Amino acid sequence: MTATVRDVARLAGVSAMTVSRVINGQPGVSAETRQRIEAAIAELDYAPSKVASSLISQKTGLIGMIVPDVSNPFFGPIVRGAETTARRAGFKLLLCNSESDLRLEREYVTDLISHRVEGLLIAPVGDSSRQNLGRYVAGNFPIVLLDRLIAGLDCDSVTLDNIDGARQLVAHLIAVGHRRIAFVTDADEVSTGRQRLAGYRKAIEDAGLPFDEDLVFHTTTDQMGGYRAAQQVLAAAERPSAIFAVNNMTAVGVMQALRQANITVPDDMALACFDDVQHLAVISPFLTVFDQPAEDMSKAAMQLLLERIGGTAGKQARTVTFPGKLIVRVSSALPKRG
């Protein structure tokens, strides 16, 4: 296991160089010698060290990937797609969970750079991630942003058309008959939140309804954030008939708060959000969502990254936008009571 080329060479009675040739499938080795070397390799369980070869070639075959949380059903497929695409190109994935923590993200980035990953695929925490990434982008280090853009950072990216997605979702709610629709979203610092807010607003204005600032509830976009925000929604003077949650975890938190308050969806309150959870929809098709093709987006992003690593990309930053699709289920219906 800890055998080196030299050990193999000694056992086979040749030089280290000849062993190296056999390993890399280079020509110029007699069949007989090759056989002896292969026997020695098997005998010693020799596995060539990528650490050493990386040092020479300046290529580690490693790609860094940072997401807020792999266990989030949106990011699971994202990571899966990226890994599959990377593997097919001969790369391995170093996976990091930033926990939406800017400092942790920075730590990961510098660590990954030290490990000499050849590129970085990242769903950044937010606009502030620019602090963590700016210098590398400036230094032409291969980076692709996924899911979220970073204001002021000109960089390859793959995102959803969040504005139109949110517009479609809210337009649907309006079509169903909702007039007061709360939007539970994150701080202005995250591009997805900003864009979805723009779409929300557009749908409302398209319908000739008044845009009401008070119906936008800013929070953290995790379960607890959704929970808290929903409580605020319920406490509002004039209660909305529907809640639009900016993403899946937020919707879960909203649901939790509603249930606790004995409010049934959609009989008492409608609910819709971004991100579908595929298999779960089979078990219980309940939530109306705007579905993002997470795995495809991630594969596309990895493809961009591979091109940049391979040098076939050109200097210009490339922007890929996916459409996504509205999936109407029961949760968005107009309340029967109230």
Added chain:
Amino acid sequence: MTATVRDVARLAGVSAMTVSRVINGQPGVSAETRQRIEAAIAELDYAPSKVASSLISQKTGLIGMIVPDVSNPFFGPIVRGAETTARRAGFKLLLCNSESDLRLEREYVTDLISHRVEGLLIAPVGDSSRQNLGRYVAGNFPIVLLDRLIAGLDCDSVTLDNIDGARQLVAHLIAVGHRRIAFVTDADEVSTGRQRLAGYRKAIEDAGLPFDEDLVFHTTTDQMGGYRAAQQVLAAAERPSAIFAVNNMTAVGVMQALRQANITVPDDMALACFDDVQHLAVISPFLTVFDQPAEDMSKAAMQLLLERIGGTAGKQARTVTFPGKLIVRVSSALPKRG
């Protein structure tokens, strides 16, 4: 970005060695020299290469992790927990999806070894994974098995008490009134399937019911496998009143087939399975499941691995078994019709 110690040394007017000392926080460098070096490091955006230092220290700070599929809601939290624990110990995670493919698994294992990961945390494909892992276990390379054991491989492991879990789940179905319970599971080659079958059988015999081989349907434990198996269940001469699916994806497939056949759960047929999907349960608490503490199991497994890497483990293989818990929801009720 591609600056080396020497570049820094030159800029600071010192030797490479002194730079190295500063980077590693070693003593014996005057405050003034240290400052000059730190300035040079910042100036050049210097990031020390772990590739080079790994070569010397023989430690990469890398841990390999192989799971069938991160996007599976059971493995997402598994990977998340492992990564968190690894990070806190200063390790990074190389993530691989075996796709339950033995050849792919082997390829990953050898690749990871070449990358000189210091240990391997793996949810193996099945007993045949012994081919892929046996030599490394024999060579005392740090490996911990997670979720699944491998017959004949004496190795650290963290698993659930599958026998008792399945027993509890099936005992519940019997208590509710079910008498003919189908079990949809995988080939005998996977330890979890074997153990859950044993638990299924035990619950049935404990209740004084006859164990019927024909009620055990072997298939692949993915959605398609569950789908096909459910169709067989429905075609059975004497139709069971409940289906016990060996895991989450299988249950999804079963559900899909039932829905397609216009069979409502639980009005026409009950359903229960292993693995809960936490947040989803909030959205729609429907499926009766036996819940595994995936993230905790994974953290424990990583802990075992870290101990083995650190050499504080002892030669004996350690076996950790988690209990899990039954969560009764509506899907397991006794059918009203039929």
Added chain:
DNA sequence: TTGTATGCGTTATCAA
């Protein structure tokens, strides 16, 4: 067809 020398970027060792 095979081998020797050299260097990748870093650090351990020993010397100054």
Added chain:
DNA sequence: TTGATAACGCATACAA
């Protein structure tokens, strides 16, 4: 307190 040298494991360039 600082530096010169060698070595980690492999591969490139060149020589034999």
